[in-house]
Amino acid sequence: MRTAIFAHRGSKANRPENTLAAFEEAARVQSDGIELDVHLTKDQEVVVMHDEKVNRTTNGTGQIKQFTLRDLQELDAGSWFSGNYRKEKVPTLKEVLELLSDYSGVINIELKTDRNVYPGLKNVLSGSSTRTVQIFRSSIHLSIMNP
Template identity: 70%
Template structure:
């Protein structure tokens, strides 16, 4: 089994994160999956950004939930990263799904509901996914596991994954209780015996955020199901070398 490579917030190392440019690059390098984050605006539109505030990745300040989608579209979401990306806009989830309509890999949608309450965000996201990605793979993740439980009530067939920093005792029990198929574990937790315990119970492990080549190599050696990384092109090259070396040893 090959360890899948998920591009974290798009190709975050060389493009402004969670923008159309970042997602285009993630597709271009051949990522197996793309991870993104969703919030709700003041006028109840689903938009893609990591932080609850626009401060870090735009030229404005304030909570996303205080802006309408038209307000957000006036912001520059690229200059903070590089002058080359001046004028990059905050994308709506609809725009991203349109861009990724032919992307055959896994789309990982993270609900950023662990700090702000966004009533109804799960239903809105499911509606958009049904319109744009009904026959393509999607996994929903969140640190707020209530969001994942709501997802399973909305769509019992939804593929959900627990986002976790820490390792749990008997980690498969809680995962099964929530109805999740995977744990998205912080790198330091994933690179332990916990990953094998989960996999023995049929639960996938995706490690985040794996950026050091030596740790990428360890995920391959351990047979971890996927890594989420800011450097998908580096991980893909290393995986190719790892697979070639493994084939020679057979």
């Protein structure tokens, strides 16, 4: 039995984590799966980022839920990693799934808290042409996807 290799937050060893650049690289090197994390913006958009705050991986400060998608995507999500990635933005889940539409591996989506409702998640996933998408939580209540 072969061990599956997942790209955690994309190919974060050589690209800024949870960015389109990281996911593109993970697909290019043919990882068996890609793990990513999602949160909701103030205007209920599903975005891809590990932390609840933008402080560590962008040039902004504050919680994701305090930003609209438009404001969040004005932040620089790549310079903390390298100046070569200063144009990287915080992607939406829809953008990531579109980028990975031809990717044949597993996409593992982690819902970050049990306190957040993810009303847009079902719609984003139903429009995805991705072959396999897995949603992981330590304790999942179906109401978080469809309140």
